[in-house]
Amino acid sequence: MFSWLSRDENKKGPELFESVVEGLKKIYKTKLLPLEEFYDFHEFHSPKLEDPDFDAKPMILLVGQYSTGKTTFIRYLLEQDFPGIRIGPEPTTDRFIAVMYGDNDGVIPGNALVVDPKKQFKPLTKFGNMFLNRFQCSLVNTPVLKGISIVDTPGILSGEKQRVDRGYDFTGVLEWFAERVDRIILLFDAHKLDISDEFRRSIEALRGHDDKIRIVLNKADMIDHQQLMRVYGALMWSLGKVLQTPEVARVYIGSFWDQPLRYDVNRRLFEDEEQDLFRDLQSLPRNAALRKLNDLIKRARLAKVHAYIISALKREMPAMFGKDTKKKELIKNLGQIYDQIQREHQISPGDFPDLKRMQEALSHHDFTKFHPLKPRLLEVVDKMLAEDIANLMAMIPHEEVTHPIEPHVKGGIFEGVEDKVSPFGYKKGEGVDAGSGEPEWIVNKERSKYDELFRSLGPVDGKLSGSVAKKAMVASKLPNQVLGKIWKLSDIDKDGFLDADEFALAMHLIDIKVDGHSLPTELPDHLVPPSKRSS
Known part of the structure; x- marks a missing residue:
């Protein structure tokens, strides 16, 4: 019946697939489906998977x-x-x-x-x-x-x-x-x-x-x-x-x-x-491909456990007399069979099917028609999990590059998720986005208090050194890593000093962060001081 399951087949290396989905179809049909069919998995748990x-x-x-x-x-x-x-x-x-x-x-x-x-x-x-x-x-x-x-x-x-x-x-x-x-x-x-x-x-x-x-x-x-x-x-x-x-x-x-x-x-x-x-x-x-892989792995683990359960029930059935009595006894003591299989094969309890539902399903089956354990079928599934699944997982990042699909859902309400045009987009007009599209530099709205603090720190030749500016910046109680990022964004001339515009920008970014907003990775154009934009 399973002529494809030869010893030479088992010695072959891992298969190569054109795509993750095609690979999933093939390994399911050739390696997992035979185990499912042999132990009537579809009658107990889930119907056979089809291409769709x-x-x-x-x-x-x-x-x-x-x-x-x-x-x-x-x-x-x-x-x-x-x-x-x-x-x-x-x-x-x-x-x-x-x-x-x-x-x-x-x-x-x-x-x-x-x-x-x-x-x-x-x-x-x-x-x-x-x-x-x-x-x-x-x-x-x-x-x-x-x-x-x-x-x-x-x-x-x-x-x-x-x-x-x-x-x-x-x-x-x-x-x-x-x-x-x-x-x-x-x-x-x-x-x-x-x-x-x-x-x-x-x-x-x-x-x-x-x-x-x-x-x-x-x-x-x-x-x-x-x-x-x-x-x-x-x-x-x-x-x-x-x-x-x-x-x-x-x-x-x-x-x-x-x-x-x-x-x-x-x-x-x-x-x-x-x-x-x-x-x-x-x-x-x-x-989607990763989810299908994950679901197939869960299905394979359940199919293996199911095979152990069915073969254990077959092994306990008498050859001649008392079959009905023994069947009722086995169903009643199914929990003990679960425990025995768990110990023998080192299987997690979470991989076993629900006890009550399995007992109910077993009551409608003839145990004498169950099959004994076929280690070769299980070996093929183990190899599938160890090699083929791993190869398919490794293909996913490569497939995203060579066969790109639309990574996001588009249209409908989802257009609003990425709305960067209207002023009603998510967090538009807040944090670093505040003032974008407006002619006036947004920092000017709080400029008077920033300039007063700047003058109080005693600038030399119109600039503050890092050690002097640090005194004002650490008062925000933000971590040094955050303040370091703000300094890099504000020191537009990259000379290690902050002039009045750069200092005002730094204090504005500190206020944004203290208010709970994120900082940009690069300084947006609308936050660059007008005096610096030409350069």
């Missing part, structure tokens, strides 16, 4: 209770509506909507979507017609979606509503998407922090993908700064109980829509948080 899984653009999954602003968040990113959009205070989105790029706007229903060989949704057929009737793809012609795709999910219910059966495995669908997306954004409403039972189960379904999760506290402009502090603390407390991670989760606070802020006292905070989040999302295309 490797070729797909980065995807963002939005998850949250109803009316937390998921659909509005997408509209805010795109700066336009998409087919099928519905926004309201009640649960308006009752379906999974994959918002993707298309030359023409339109909708592809779920049943047609899963048979499209160019899309990665074929495995979703296992969730049945009840799900497929509530799944669609909305095509939108916008530059944003040339870099990413976004998945809107049904609003998670609370109270009595969550008792209603959706008719399909909701958390199972979330798990499928979580395994394949690049970012998972959990949205919370500043007025609705309670985590319902269904939301808790949904968050638990995302475990194992903590590195992909970003948390957004939305609609934060609806409360004042004092309430916001309390809400933030309450959210962190609730998340600590559900996520069960030792690290404190990063929460982005803001109001992700295009309407006036109710309380704008936190405008600056919202701008900073929005910039951080959008820069993270913008970087997804650049990091």
Whole structure:
């Protein structure tokens, strides 16, 4: 069956690949997939990966209770509506909507979507017609979606509503998407922090993908700064109980829509948080290959553990009588088998599948049809992890140079992230940017106090030596490394002395840094004193 697995094959050196994605496809099909198929991995954990899984653009999954602003968040990113959009205070989105790029706007229903060989949704057929009737793809012609795709999910219910059966495995669908997306954004409403039972189960379904999760506290402009502090603390407390991670989760606070802020006292905070989040999302295309590598490594480790579990159960089964009794006993004592495998093969506990879910899945299988351990299959996967994966990782920097892709998401709200034209761009008119485009030298606004200090230091021939100027500069209490950088920027003549203009510039840069702004690496033209510009 596995004729390709010869000893000569195993002696060959590492393979060479044309690209990282092509390499991932090849090593998956030739080295990991045989192990998965031999031990029925796809029936227990995750469907077989197809080419579109490797070729797909980065995807963002939005998850949250109803009316937390998921659909509005997408509209805010795109700066336009998409087919099928519905926004309201009640649960308006009752379906999974994959918002993707298309030359023409339109909708592809779920049943047609899963048979499209160019899309990665074929495995979703296992969730049945009840799900497929509530799944669609909305095509939108916008530059944003040339870099990413976004998945809107049904609003998670609370109270009595969550008792209603959706008719399909909701958390199972979330798990499928979580395994394949690049970012998972959990949205919370500043007025609705309670985590319902269904939301808790949904968050638990995302475990194992903590590195992909970003948390957004939305609609934060609806409360004042004092309430916001309390809400933030309450959210962190609730998340600590559900996520069960030792690290404190990063929460982005803001109001992700295009309407006036109710309380704008936190405008600056919202701008900073929005910039951080959008820069993270913008970087997804650049990091897509690395994410796919990481996911394949996690899958390979799980497949190896699964092989050990299945072969251990096969080994314990009797040859003739008492098979049913032994099967029940093995399922009941699966935790002990986990411990034994962990000790024998030095495997981390975090690599094992969830115990209860594995027990439930095993109850539907015939243990006598399981296969014993095939060390050769495992050796191929070990070699893949040790050599092929390492080679693909080394290719990523080189591929970025030889086959450059658009490193950032463009269009929509992302244009505002890099806005350097309008006066409303991020931090425009602040710090070193203050005064740019204006005819008057910005330093002149505070020039009188700088000149008074300059004269008090007793300049000689209109200049201060470094040792004299240092007395005034160290009064700022900034570190010497920072003051040294300010000196280099201010000493425009590079003669080791500061004249009145240069000293005023130095004190202006100190004020900028003390106010919490960053210093430039080079002096912008609008900060150069007029008397120095000709030179």
